[in-house]
Structure formats: C-alpha cells, structure tokens
Amino acid sequence: MKRDPFIIVIVAVVIALMLVVGLRMARRTQPAAAVQMKGEMAPDFALQSLDGKTVHLSDFRGKAVLLNFWATWCAPCKLEMPWFVELQKQYGPEGLQIVGVAMDDASPKDIAAFAKDMGVNYPVLIGKEAVGDAYGGVQFLPESFYINRNGKVLDKAFGLKGRGEIEDGIKKIIASTAVAQK
Numbered sequence: 001m002k003r004d005p006f007i008i009v010i011v012a013v014v015i016a017l018m019l020v021v022g023l024r025m026a027r028r029t030q031p032a033a034a035v036q037m038k039g040e041m042a043p044d045f046a047l048q049s050l051d052g053k054t055v056h057l058s059d060f061r062g063k064a065v066l067l068n069f070w071a072t073w074c075a076p077c078k079l080e081m082p083w084f085v086e087l088q089k090q091y092g093p094e095g096l097q098i099v100g101v102a103m104d105d106a107s108p109k110d111i112a113a114f115a116k117d118m119g120v121n122y123p124v125l126i127g128k129e130a131v132g133d134a135y136g137g138v139q140f141l142p143e144s145f146y147i148n149r150n151g152k153v154l155d156k157a158f159g160l161k162g163r164g165e166i167e168d169g170i171k172k173i174i175a176s177t178a179v180a181q182k
Contacts, residue, residue, distance in 0.1 A: 037153045042067070042145060043134035047101065047125040050112045055099075055125055058151070063097040064173040065147040066166075069132065071104035072114045074141045076160035081118045083163045087170060088122045094174050095149065098122040101131065103138055146173045 042065075044058045057067070068084065070077035081100075088098045100122060102111045108126055115124045132138035135145065136156075146155040146169045154173055157165075 037136060037145070037156060040153055041151050042147045042153050043131075045128075045131045045134065047128065047131060048108070050108060050115065050124050050126070055123060057099075057147075060097050060099065061151055062149050063095050064091075064149055064170070065145075066096065066098045066170060066173070067101065067135075067145040067147060068098065069101045069103050069127065069135070069138045069141060069143045071102060071141050072106045072111060073104055077142045078118070080142060080160060080163075080166065081120060083166060085119050085121050087163075087167060091170055091174065096170055096174060100124040101127040103127040103132060103141065144169075146170070148173045148176050 042057060044056055046054050046056050049055050057065070066084070066087075068080075070081070084098050084100070088096065100115070100120065102124060104111075104127075106114070111124065111126065127138075135143075140158045142160065144157045144161075144166070145153050146157075148154055154176055155169055157169065161169075
C-alpha cells in the first residue's frame with residue numbers, strides 16, 4: 001500500500017511532462033505553417049453560404065480578401081465582427097471583400113441569426129474541417145488570412161487583433177495588389 005501514492009505521483013508527473021512537451025511542440029509548429037503560407041496561393045474551397053449557394057474562394061479573384069475563420073461561441077470573434085462590418089463599408093469600394101467562415105457546430109439557421117444580429121454585411125460560409133486543415137489547421141479563433149487580388153496569402157493573424165492592425169493588413173493587401181497590377 002505504501003507504493004500506491006508513489007506510483008500515482010510518478011504517473012501524474014509523467015502526464016504533466018507529456019502535456020508541457022506537447023503544448024511546446026504545437027506552439028513551435030504553428031508559426032512554421034503560417035510562414036509557409038505567406039506568398040503562396042490561398043487554398044481554394046467550395047463552401048455553402050447562408051443562403052445555400054456554393055461559394056468558392058476563387059469566386060473572389062480580383063478582389064483583396066480578408067478570410068476570417070470564426071465561431072458563434074468565440075468572444076474575441078464577436079469583438080472584431082463590428083470592425084469588419086465598418087471596414088467592409090470603408091474599403092469595399094477599393095476592392096476589399098471580407099469573407100467569414102463559421103467553424104462551429106451551430107446550425108446554419110443559428111449562424112444566420114447570429115450574423116444578422118451582428119449586422120454582418122459580408123458573405124458568411126459554413127466551414128468544414130477539411131477547409132480549416134487546408135489553411136494549416138484552424139487551432140485558434142479568430143484566425144484571419146490576408147489574400148491579395150491574385151489569390152496569394154500575404155499575411156495571417158491568430159487571435160484577436162486591434163482594429164488598427166486589421167486595417168493595416170487590409171491596406172497592405174489593397175496596396176500590394178495595386179502595385180502588382182501596374
């Protein structure tokens with residue numbers, strides 16, 4: 001009986017070490033995936049919009065795209081959505097298209113109601129795990145990709161960023177594209 005507490009402590013320490021090592025490895029591999037995508041073509045996809053139409057990322061070729069992965073339960077997502085609404089109004093005439101990809105298990109009806117309550121003025125698509133995987137595995141929400149008019153990923157942002165930082169990213173994809181077209 002004296003060995004039982006000792007064994008429990010050893011097992012707990014081993015499990016704790018495995019968790020720490022696993023988390024550190026996950027943190028190391030995630031930025032590498034982000035770096036690899038920069039300058040590469042954004043993976044195309046076919047997802048259902050809230051009105052039931054099939055939408056491809058390539059449908060937006062010629063526009064600067066902010067592709068945002070989010071979920072209805074994500075508090076930081078709720079903070080940035082009003083900024084996206086404002087930024088879509090402001091930069092839409094310059095060729096910006098924000099595209100939201102809902103990555104949660106809520107029904108399309110619930111996602112549509114949520115988007116309406118938030119005043120979303122840009123397309124919202126029903127996400128699939130395979131699409132998230134194509135973008136390096138969406139492990140953090142929100143997660144945004146800044147894609148130029150030619151379909152190349154110029155930058156990637158994990159988690160909530162400030163409105164100014166998001167706007168700077170938008171200006172870069174619009175300016176980068178304008179330079180590339182000259």
